[in-house]
Amino acid sequence: MLHQCLVSVKKPFIKMVPVPQPTCISGRGKVNDIAKICKQLGVSKPCIVTDHVLMKLGLLDSLLQTLDDANIGYSIFDDITPDPDYEMVRRGVEHYQNHASDSVIAFGGGSPMDCAKAMAASVKTNKDVAKLPGLLKVHRRLMPIIAIPTTAGTGSECTVAAVVSDVDARKKRSITDPFLVPKVAILDPELMLGLPAQVTAETGADALTHAIESYLSGYANTQTRQWSVSAIKRIFSELPTAYEDGNNTHAREQMALASFEAGLAFTRTYIGYVHAIAHQLGAFYHVPHGRANAIVLPLVLEGIQQRDNARLTQLAVELGYKDSVHGSASSQFTDAVNALLERIAIPKVVKELQVEDIPHIAQQAIKEAFGEYPVPEVMSRLECQQLLEKLVELGVE
Incomplete structure (x- = not known):
């Protein structure tokens, strides 16, 4: 009964918080629309958040070439490993700030997505990531986030959450806020071909x-x-x-x-x-x-x-x-x-x-x-x- 009471209290609260829906661009080769999308969003210095494996496999080559051809400067933070933790997010924030980035391109599976969104929240709130887990602690508009998933599963390209590991507590913490929803999601099946x-x-x-x-x-x-x-x-x-x-x-x-x-x-x-x-x-x-x-x-x-x-x-x-x-x-x-x-x-x-x-x-x-x-x-x-x-x-x- 207590469980039902708690849920009934939270339900109307959830209904009062509008959740935005990202613009979804789907189809073969749509990753090559990235320069056009950046210009539409007023983006000039995106920080690309990904991992070493995807870089080594060359999955970002087309995206990077498109940005180069459009003279859009970018930096790459590719230190992401599975289950990003607080320290990884902190390194990403430092990278973002050192390169004077103005936006985030999250490229990969759930881990790059989670880390990218947590980085964006930490940068904009000027708070350490460890202080952000919980409900509605971001509470401000973030820089544009463009999500490009390379797996079909997490749905992070359209969710309000970023999950980050608290290594010391052996727990996964969720930063939950509608402002974490990416601005654009690019679903390009060619990026998923040959996935194990x-x-x-x-x-x-x-x-x-x-x-x-x-x-x-x-x-x-x-x-x-x-x-x-x-x-x-x-x-x-x-x-x-x-x-x-x-x-x-x-x-x-x-x-x-x-x-x-x-x-x-x-x-x-x-x-x-x-x-x-x-x-x-x-x-x-x-x-x-x-x-x-x-x-x-x-x-x-x-x-x-x-x-x-x-x-x-x-x-x-x-x-x-x-x-x-x-x-x-x-x-x-x-x-x-x-x-x-x-x-x-x-x-x-x-x-x-x-x-x-x-x-x-x-x-x-x-x-x-x-x-x-x-x-x-x-x-x-x-x-x-x-x-x-x-x-x-x-x-x-």
């Missing part, structure tokens, strides 16, 4: 988790549910193809659009227990976020389905499932999720998970979700521990 199958699978499962948890959220509305359903349909249809044929441009573009739609949805509805647990696995063991979500998702869905949850049934029906001799609509949907994850070779085990850590991980996950995430069903700490123990049991079998 495992990365394709894990990031795709991340987008699927966003879409499902958004639909099941107590904050969902007609628009967010439409985005969620559209994203899930695209993922069910195109993720196996993108996984099996990494050079299929159509599948890549459809997955990019699915990730964008899921991002639009969950940034307005919040998330749920899948993310709450996955965040702890990332903070404790550096398990990639998409993989952690994918492993936990079926177990959380199973718990929701067993309680005959009305929202899950509604989602299943909207996706075309019906009660039949094969089971209820919700059970058929849950089975379909499991089948998809098996097809893209998502593991059922968190190999890094240590039995002695389970009580603390469960405690932190429940603490993160309690009163914050408008979950469809309430999970106790004991239930969370039992869920995590299943992962260990699966590993032993």
Whole structure:
């Protein structure tokens, strides 16, 4: 009951805060529009935030050449590694200021996106990044942020959050503010061609988790549910193809659009227990976020389905499932999720998970979700521990 009261207090507050939507530019070769976009935004000295691997692979070559041809000066901060922490953001802020930058181009997966947005917030507020986690602590317009994802999963190109690791506390902290939403998102499937199958699978499962948890959220509305359903349909249809044929441009573009739609949805509805647990696995063991979500998702869905949850049934029906001799609509949907994850070779085990850590991980996950995430069903700490123990049991079998 207390959980419901807290959610009911926060829901109207969330509704009062408008969330902007970035301009979305989608299609093959659209990364080459970067100079035109910079000029439209009045940008002359962008700071490009990316990582060494993408630089080495040459994925930025076309973008950099386009900027060079347009005589737009830029600097490159490519020190990003998975799970950016406070210190990484601080180095990025120093780089931005030393180069007198006037904007940010976030190029890459979720880590460059998160770091870029946290850098922008720190620069504009003139506050150390460690003081920014929480709700509405940015509270001012940022410099233009142009987001160019190279994976289809995080949805960071259109969300209000930047997740940064607090190494000392072994926690992931979220800076949440509508001003963090990028001005423009460029979805270019050519940047995703040849992405490793495992990365394709894990990031795709991340987008699927966003879409499902958004639909099941107590904050969902007609628009967010439409985005969620559209994203899930695209993922069910195109993720196996993108996984099996990494050079299929159509599948890549459809997955990019699915990730964008899921991002639009969950940034307005919040998330749920899948993310709450996955965040702890990332903070404790550096398990990639998409993989952690994918492993936990079926177990959380199973718990929701067993309680005959009305929202899950509604989602299943909207996706075309019906009660039949094969089971209820919700059970058929849950089975379909499991089948998809098996097809893209998502593991059922968190190999890094240590039995002695389970009580603390469960405690932190429940603490993160309690009163914050408008979950469809309430999970106790004991239930969370039992869920995590299943992962260990699966590993032993």
